[in-house]
Amino acid sequence: MISSIEARQVALGYAGKIISPCLDMIISKPEIVSIIGPNGSGKSTFLKALSRLLLPEGGSVLLNGKDIHRMRPNEVARLLAVLPQTVQAPGDMLVYDLVGNGRSPYIGLFGRPAAADQSAITTAIEATGIGELAYRRLDTLSGGERQRAWLAMALAQEPQILMLDEPTTYLDVHHQLEFMKLVESLHREMQLTVIMVLHDLNHAARFSHRIIAMKEGKIFADGTAREVLTAQNFRLLYGVEATVMTIEQGGSAHLVCIPHDICSSYGA
Amino acid sequence: MNAVTNMQRDKQKMVRNGISLAALAALVSVVIAAVMIGAVHISLHETWQSLAGGATGETYQIIHNIRLPRVIIGALVGMNLALSGCILQGVLRNPLADPGIIGVSAGAGLAAMVLMILWPELTAFVPLAAFFGALAALVLVLALAWNKGIEPLPMVLAGVAVAALFGGGMSALMIFHSDKIQGTVNWMAGGLQGRSWGHVRMIWPYSLVGILGAMLSYRYLNLLQLGDDVAKALGTRVQAVRFGLVILAALLAASAVSVAGLLGFVGLIVPHITRMLIGSDFEYLLPCSALLGAITVVAADLAARTVFNPVEIPVGIFMAFLGAPFFIYLLRKGMRK
Numbered sequence: 001m002i003s004s005i006e007a008r009q010v011a012l013g014y015a016g017k018i019i020s021p022c023l024d025m026i027i028s029k030p031e032i033v034s035i036i037g038p039n040g041s042g043k044s045t046f047l048k049a050l051s052r053l054l055l056p057e058g059g060s061v062l063l064n065g066k067d068i069h070r071m072r073p074n075e076v077a078r079l080l081a082v083l084p085q086t087v088q089a090p091g092d093m094l095v096y097d098l099v100g101n102g103r104s105p106y107i108g109l110f111g112r113p114a115a116a117d118q119s120a121i122t123t124a125i126e127a128t129g130i131g132e133l134a135y136r137r138l139d140t141l142s143g144g145e146r147q148r149a150w151l152a153m154a155l156a157q158e159p160q161i162l163m164l165d166e167p168t169t170y171l172d173v174h175h176q177l178e179f180m181k182l183v184e185s186l187h188r189e190m191q192l193t194v195i196m197v198l199h200d201l202n203h204a205a206r207f208s209h210r211i212i213a214m215k216e217g218k219i220f221a222d223g224t225a226r227e228v229l230t231a232q233n234f235r236l237l238y239g240v241e242a243t244v245m246t247i248e249q250g251g252s253a254h255l256v257c258i259p260h261d262i263c264s265s266y267g268a
Numbered sequence: 269m270n271a272v273t274n275m276q277r278d279k280q281k282m283v284r285n286g287i288s289l290a291a292l293a294a295l296v297s298v299v300i301a302a303v304m305i306g307a308v309h310i311s312l313h314e315t316w317q318s319l320a321g322g323a324t325g326e327t328y329q330i331i332h333n334i335r336l337p338r339v340i341i342g343a344l345v346g347m348n349l350a351l352s353g354c355i356l357q358g359v360l361r362n363p364l365a366d367p368g369i370i371g372v373s374a375g376a377g378l379a380a381m382v383l384m385i386l387w388p389e390l391t392a393f394v395p396l397a398a399f400f401g402a403l404a405a406l407v408l409v410l411a412l413a414w415n416k417g418i419e420p421l422p423m424v425l426a427g428v429a430v431a432a433l434f435g436g437g438m439s440a441l442m443i444f445h446s447d448k449i450q451g452t453v454n455w456m457a458g459g460l461q462g463r464s465w466g467h468v469r470m471i472w473p474y475s476l477v478g479i480l481g482a483m484l485s486y487r488y489l490n491l492l493q494l495g496d497d498v499a500k501a502l503g504t505r506v507q508a509v510r511f512g513l514v515i516l517a518a519l520l521a522a523s524a525v526s527v528a529g530l531l532g533f534v535g536l537i538v539p540h541i542t543r544m545l546i547g548s549d550f551e552y553l554l555p556c557s558a559l560l561g562a563i564t565v566v567a568a569d570l571a572a573r574t575v576f577n578p579v580e581i582p583v584g585i586f587m588a589f590l591g592a593p594f595f596i597y598l599l600r601k602g603m604r605k
Contacts, residue, residue, distance in 0.1 A: 053497050077503035084497040090548035094277060097549070104491060105503035110484075135276040157502070 003064055003079055003160035003193065004028035005050055011058035012045050012217075018057060019045055020217035027210075030160075032187050032194045034204040036228075037214035038238050043197045044085065044165055046214065050195065051082035051163045063161075077105035081154035082163040085197075091139030095149045098138060099124055102156025124155035127186060144175030148182065155186070162186070164196035168203065176200070180207050205229055205255040213237055225255050239263045284552045287545055291559040295343070298563050302339045302570040303331060307577065333464070341463045341527055342569045342583075343562040344475045346534055348524040350561025351482045353535030354542070354554055355517040358489040359510050360420040366536035367521030369427045370514060373532070374434035375405020376525040377456060381438055384452045385445045394455070395470055395526040402522035405430055410514070417507035418514070458531030458584030460569050467527040474523035479558060481516045486550040488513065493548065533587045534561050537595045544598050564591065 006026040013019045020042045027033055035043045048054035050061055052068045061068045068076055081102070089098055102124065103117040125134050128148045133141065141149060147167065154162060164183070168176040180203050187194050198204045204211055204225065211228040213221040215237055221228045234242035240259040247256050303319075304310050310318075310327055318331045349367060356365040367373055379401020380394050410418065412426035442449050454461075488509045491499040496506050521535065542557040564587065572586040 048497075051501060053500055072503075073500070073505055074503035077501060082497075082501045084495070084501075086495075087498060088493075088495050090493055092547045093549070094280070096277065101491065101494065101498075101502060104487065 002028070002030060002191070004062075005080070005161055005193070005195070006062040006065075007046075007050065007059070008062060009059035010046075010049055010056045010061060012042065012049050012054065013057050014045075016057075018217075022059070023049075023219060025212065025219060025222070027161075027193060027195065030187065030191045030193045031209035032184065032196075032207055033210045033212060034196055034198045034208040035212045035214060036198055036201060036204050036237075037220070041214040042217040043214045047082075047163055047165050047195065047197050051080060052076050053082065053084075074105040077157055077159075079159055080161045080163065081157040081159035083150055083154050083165065083167060085165040085169065087150055089138055091137060093138050094134075095130060095136055095138065095141070095152075096121065096125070096134045098149055099134075099152045099156050102153040105157060120156050120158055124152040127155055127189075128152040128182060142175075143170050143172075144178060147171060147175070147179060151179075151182070155190075159192070161193040161195065164194070166197050166199060168198075168200065176203070183207070201229060201257050202255075205257065229255055229257055234259065235263050280547075284546055284549075288552060288556055288559070291556055291563065295559050295563050295566070298567045298570070299339055299343065302342070302566050303335045305570060305574055306330070306335060337465045337468050338460050338463050338569070339566055340468050341471065342460050342566040344468070344471050345460070345524040345528040345531065346538075346561035346563070346565030347558040348471070348475055348478055348520040348561075349531060349534040350538040350542075350557040350564075351478060351554060352517040352520040352524070354539035354550075354557040355482060355485070355489065355513050355520075356535075357539055358492060358550060359513045359517070360424060361492070362420060362424055363540070364536070365424070366532075367517065367525070368431060368532070368535070369424055370518055370521075371405035371409040371427050371430040371434070372402040372518055372521045373525060373530050374431040374438075375408075376402040376522060377530050378434040378437045378441075379404070380455060380529075381441050381452050384455065385441055385448050388448070388451070391451070395467065398529075399522050399526040402525055403518065405434060406514075406518045406522075418510060423514070454582060455529040457582035458529040459572075459580075459582035460528055460565075461573075461580060461582075463527060471523045471527050474519050478516055478520035478523075482520075482554050482558070485509075485513060485516070486554055489550040489554075493550075528565075529582075529584070531565070531584045531587070533584070533591050534564055537591055538564055541595060541598060 004026065007023045010023040011018055011021050023046060035046060037043045045054065049056050055069060063071065063076060063079060099121050103113060103120060106117060107113055125131055128151050130145065130148050130152060133145055138146060138149065168179055171179060183194055184207050186192050208225060211223065211225055212219055213228050213233065220237060221233055229244055231242055231244055234240050234257065239262060241261040241263060242257050242259040244255060244257045246253050300315065304312060304315050308330055310331065314327050315331065318328050353366045356367065356369060357363060376398035380398040383390055383394055383397045409423065409426045409430050412429065413422040415422065488504065491502060491504050500506050538561045539557045542553055542560050546552050546556050565583065568587040568590065569583040572581045572583040
């Protein structure tokens with residue numbers, strides 16, 4: 001089964017103040033979708049709404065056609081996993097136990113982990129390549145290792161849709177690339193739909209099948225990297241002059257964007 | 269995932285189980301000691317006979333009517349306060365949380381004081397008044413902090429505000445009735461002197477519900493440690509869980525405060541000490557906190573009534589003087605690691 005997620009006339013805001021008046025969007029096949037946009041454009045808020053963490057002020061988010069806020073929380077958590085931008089956990093928790101939390105939508109209050117839970121945990125740990133770290137304390141891990149451990153927790157939910165909010169923000173260039181390639185391979189091997197908020201546009205260009213650009217709470221552009229990441233859109237979205245070019249790297253061609261100047265008219 | 273790393277996990281489990289068992293053994297020993305030792309010393313043999321129902325006379329009277337209820341109350345009070353503090357620290361994700369932070373202590377204190385000063389003939393109802401005072405303060409805190417649910421920070425702030433308000437009330441009572449505060453001072457310091465089976469009957473149902481509830485909620489508490497968003501994403505109804513746990517903590521603390529007075533320290537420090545010993549997994553943290561809380565109160569009460577014999581010191585004072593330095597020692601040791 002392939003899961004779909006849809007925003008239908010979704011209005012979003014905090015404490016009565018509307019940030020996004022009306023968002024419409026549907027993702028109905030397993031692809032990698034990046035949400036980009038300048039600071040304050042409402043992209044993280046949108047991701048929160050899609051992942052059931054934020055109740056819309058109006059409209060509805062539909063998971064496989066059902067209103068996400070009318071479904072049982074556990075039911076949603078078995079289809080959809082989300083990794084917030086900043087996460088916290090007790091430092092003395094073991095990686096294995098962190099990943100084990102991903103099974104809580106399957107284990108009731110009185111239940112004990114079953115064989116299926118153990119195997120899902122093992123699979124998630126192996127898929128993220130942290131087998132060697134499984135019994136390490138979280139406070140002994142590096143940033144990249146920790147991020148993979150959290151990703152393993154999300155995978156242990158056995159979701160069909162994985163949402164990530166700026167997953168590479170705190171990582172160096174090596175670990176950023178490593179993480180993005182891991183996400184790409186998970187998408188390929190598990191037929192996972194990945195929806196992520198990204199700041200790094202070159203990562204967005206290289207790894208996503210579809211890019212949704214947001215500006216001032218609205219969807220500004222929606223399409224392939226080539227359609228969305230144009231010099232004109234850079235001006236309108238970020239107020240920067242950028243060179244967009246195609247380069248051949250490692251046997252494949254992908255877009256590279258290099259911003260080089262601030263538009264003089266931006267914001268005027 | 270190999271055998272070598274698996275040992276790490278086994279070691280952690282062994283340490284945790286070992287400490288749990290040691291705490292259980294310590295509780296049993298300290299309870300037996302507290303029954304034996306006092307103004308009249310009773311031998312282990314006599315104690316056993318008396319508990320088994322074989323003895324009669326004075327020894328039986330001392331054990332059954334004086335020491336046993338007092339020890340049981342001490343153990344239950346310690347358990348309830350430690351569990352309450354442990355739950356609140358987890359729910360509010362605030363290491364300084366204790367039963368005082370949700371207004372329970374101040375509410376109980378003010379209600380008890382009003383009764384003791386204005387209607388001294390109703391002193392027998394002090395525990396009841398304290399219990400409902402605690403719950404009234406909790407309701408006020410929840411109402412003040414409510415905004416489509418409760419978030420930790422507004423809750424803490426509302427708790428501080430209500431505690432200040434009720435504390436002001438207590439100060440006002442003390443000033444306007446300075447001639448009558450003698451009886452209240454002892455209660456405020458917290459103590460177990462003269463507690464009887466009636467008090468046991470008053471506290472045990474809450475202890476039972478609270479302890480069972482606490483043991484069942486460890487998974488929720490563990491999930492809440494990952495932050496609201498992650499807990500929600502994993503299918504937890506965060507608001508409902510948090511609300512339920514705060515009520516549970518309040519019932520535990522209110523029942524303890526109603527029979528033992530304002531016993532500080534246990535609810536704040538014991539969960540911390542337990543965390544240092546055993547780690548932050550609530551599956552172990554809750555039961556061990558309960559055990560250590562019981563040990564602390566029973567042992568401190570034993571010391572409070574025997575060390576300066578025949579003068580009896582309120583157990584709260586004794587606990588603060590012994591416990592605070594021990595806690596600081598643990599903190600500094602932890603920091604050097």
